[in-house]
Amino acid sequence: MSRKEFRTLADPEEVRAAIDGLALGGGTETVDLRAARGRVLAERVDAEVDVPGFDRASMDGYAVRARDTFGAGEAAPERLALAGAVHAGEAPTVTVDPGECAEVSTGAVLPEGADAVVVVERTEEIEVDDGTTIEIRDAVAPGDNVMTAGADIAAGSRALGAGRRLTPREIGLLSALGVDAVPVRAAPRVGIVSTGEELVRPGEDLDSSRGEIYDVNSNSIAAGVEAAGGEPVVYPHAGDDYEELERLLRTAAEECDLVVSSGSTSASAVDVIYEVIEDRGELLCHGVSVKPGKPMLVGRLNRADGGQSAYIGLPGYPVSALTIFRMFVAPAIREAAGRPEPASATIDGELAVEARSESGRLRLLAVGVADAGERRLVYPVDKGSGATTSLVAADGVVPIDPDTDYLSAGESVTVRLFSADVSPPSLLGIGEDDPAVDRLLDALDTPRYLPYGSRAGLARLRDGLPDFAVVAGPADDVDAVSVARWHREWGLVVPAGNPADVSGLADLVDRDLRLVNRGTASGLRTSLSNAVAALADDRGVSRHDIVEAIAGFESAVDAVETPARRVDDDRGDAGLGLRSTAERLGMEFVPLGEQPVELLVASDRLERSAVDELREAAAKLPDRCRSVPGYRFGGE
């Protein structure tokens, strides 16, 4: 294999400088004011009209010559003859001569002659022989209760400067000026090209036997581009073929200000991209000393007209791609779109567990954040390269500088939240994968639950990390309070009709049948081990003998439904699982026992209000689980 090695990695500052040097659009376009929210003014807007356009009554009342009211008061009212009325939206047909007044409503044009308004509350209408007289019980000065033409903003005045972000308030002012279209910074067009033979568009059929996976980056990067103020243009994804990639990148370069590819994770595809950029543009950086994210490219792509578009190549793994996008690309798009950098959203906390880093590269450690009463705990979220669930299980990153290779538990760290509006989950739970827990979570506001198994739940509870753990089986030696307890029926899930006629564990030992087992972290595995031990005792053999006789015992899967699904998929004869799973999937169930499951809240979290919600939800759980077969609440 020949591969491009990223031996000399650029440091983040060099990459930033290279990206700063790319031109990412920055033009101007005119948009309808109705569609302008969130956009950024490209040019200063001056008022072209006076606002208001006329001397305007700002209260309901009577337009007067102020001079006529001098000395008027509650005790000494002045009487003025009513000459007529002016309402908002009509041209005055009346003139106010000395000794006269005119009824005006708020917003009306002040009639000629008048220079002030007396509010209606300080007047009284009196019928007299020759018409109507108004008793004025207030002295006003010229201009009182009148907004003179241009007093709000005068024609020719600077109204809003370039660079101003348009919120409902700016849109209001522009409306007042009669503006219905505004020049705004053009959103840079960002072409998105995912590469990899294995990619399939979400919504289409997937052939896993060919190693196909859904294309994650096209959608997530497009959403990121949009959030940064760019206009994403998603291109079909491309394989590793030079011709195809070259054609696609050339098209994207013609149509966009910036082309962002996300490399296939294999080095061979990176090679091809590399080659295309070198042949059809110029490469400014390759490789950045950030983890995750090493295989990053920065350059330019030539256009037919002699111009160039900017080009940035992201790594293929979704977490890496989004991390690099967020760190380097989003700021450049915001800059081009004239959007302000979002307020830096950082929070401090202490590491709940130790963290290791590879020295020599800036590590962006994906972490979750948990509130532990007074303290705020930060824990790494890392299911390994390529895991997409890390995308949503983390709240932000802790940058670990290249000289640091170890952070101990308890160390203070600063978390850079993914965005200012990320709010860490209200509750953190760790433990058994269980359908009742899913229903519990549905009843909570913003929980986070890591289904890492009963063993992990207990261990982390002892470490002081989660608010609660869900433990199937014994839960000793832990400073926690049980807030709910249920039993679930466990056993072997077999295909509908039970074709192999499995009746119990002994069949797996004695016959040529294949088990799909769960991992050792799971409480179900513990129950199975106990059943194995009992069978060994019965038969007077060692447990090892029994285990050795069960094909598939040692290779295990992580999730509660997976063994059943594998069996359904003809990849085993019996799967360790729950009655509820069997019924949900239309399969058959061979019961082996009932297992207690407990919801344990850490004693030091009992005062948290989110824990009150958890207790309430737990109290309603029997109701919510009424339709789940094989579940029993209360009792022993």
Place this chain on the structure above:
Amino acid sequence: MSRKEFRTLADPEEVRAAIDGLALGGGTETVDLRAARGRVLAERVDAEVDVPGFDRASMDGYAVRARDTFGAGEAAPERLALAGAVHAGEAPTVTVDPGECAEVSTGAVLPEGADAVVVVERTEEIEVDDGTTIEIRDAVAPGDNVMTAGADIAAGSRALGAGRRLTPREIGLLSALGVDAVPVRAAPRVGIVSTGEELVRPGEDLDSSRGEIYDVNSNSIAAGVEAAGGEPVVYPHAGDDYEELERLLRTAAEECDLVVSSGSTSASAVDVIYEVIEDRGELLCHGVSVKPGKPMLVGRLNRADGGQSAYIGLPGYPVSALTIFRMFVAPAIREAAGRPEPASATIDGELAVEARSESGRLRLLAVGVADAGERRLVYPVDKGSGATTSLVAADGVVPIDPDTDYLSAGESVTVRLFSADVSPPSLLGIGEDDPAVDRLLDALDTPRYLPYGSRAGLARLRDGLPDFAVVAGPADDVDAVSVARWHREWGLVVPAGNPADVSGLADLVDRDLRLVNRGTASGLRTSLSNAVAALADDRGVSRHDIVEAIAGFESAVDAVETPARRVDDDRGDAGLGLRSTAERLGMEFVPLGEQPVELLVASDRLERSAVDELREAAAKLPDRCRSVPGYRFGGE
């Protein structure tokens, strides 16, 4: 006049409770994942497929049986026969038997027989007689460098809970699951009806003589609805006619979850709305004890099918309407759309000047915020009811409770910013309205300049409020540093061709000509007064005699171009103004003198970095103003 009086105003909590009781939609709709950013999941999404869907090589290298590598290391390599290769996106055609390996690229399906991958860096390819052999220099355990099927997320597992806001990260995870359409909370449809005979749509022609004004609320409230997660539907605005309003509100009620009207500011229109709601629905609240905002309505409107839509009536003045919308309506729309309340954005500061409030009502005092080095200053921004410029001159509000009627200067206050991403201006300036200042502002990042005149600039500079003031005329007795100085030619702006043949101030005194003057806060007015004094001395008369002889001397306008524009509009014969204004508007100029203008920075702000930017911009001002006629930089 008969009017609805809002005698018993509801307090804010009652209004909130009434709005909480309205049903504002809250349904579910399915949207394309590409259009789902920012939306909120309406239902839990479980994984329907394993991710990955197969045991996946997570590194480039060689798929092996781990057992075959036991004991291998740099010093003691194992040799395995190369049985073939598997690349990402292809079905394996090779099986790894004991003693064999297969080349795999990252993302490839692990071939049958293999259970681990040795990374390429720990291997070497060796050509041997009967094919290729791979030297393995690393011992691996089963599962090393492999992501097993479902290890990221397994089919049947809970992926995302209802209520989750969809960011690029969630969109990434959903893509990985193959989801291309998601159930999200339906955006509540919000009908917007502005009422008032005087309203004209922005972009259309305005007849000021009829008291017409542009409709501000339709656009600003629509933008507010959108920002809160609703779908705005803007209806034509309506006059005060019962039939018309009733028809419009009924249509809106049929089509929308919530109808928001903004009342004409006149009480008569409120009366009509009031009547329609009582006839065609039910009124729950009328009037709220908040200032600004008193005339608010909450109720329901009947639909033909017997159902009802929610109804909220806002005051007519744009600042009041948006204040009440932000306080009561936006939270209800966010709630219905499932959007989280934005992080409360408050900042503390000290009042720069005293503030008075009417007792008995919660006052939401619109304020601007200025950074004064260590201190943060808060100053009221209030150009009076109905001023739309207050919309953009303020950064937030200071709530003043109903029992407080006075806050002294220096008092600590908490400002509720209009939104979390409001960042107060970098610089605050107050002073003369001057075209050179506009160009200076264009060169700054996010300045705020209040063109309240030289006198106000000096006074506020002495109070310690602004960073800088622009003063035309003398600027003594102030602790500030001059960072720029220029001269501007001032005089009388007359119509093109100078039809009245005005040659100087004496013409205004001696002939029947009408002046349009500036206010006393303006430096131009001071220069004019000096010229009046000089003329009086020349003639041996009192200043008063001169002033009395000039028609229009006492009625003044606020902005620099307004006198000229009034003259152009035939509303005067000569306007006090600048040569630059005359040339810009294609009018003629009668020079009366040259006036010095100074840009003064408060001594205690000299260390601010924004002031450095101001100095830089000031240094370039002569260049920027090269084309402005009548301006001279430097010299005396």
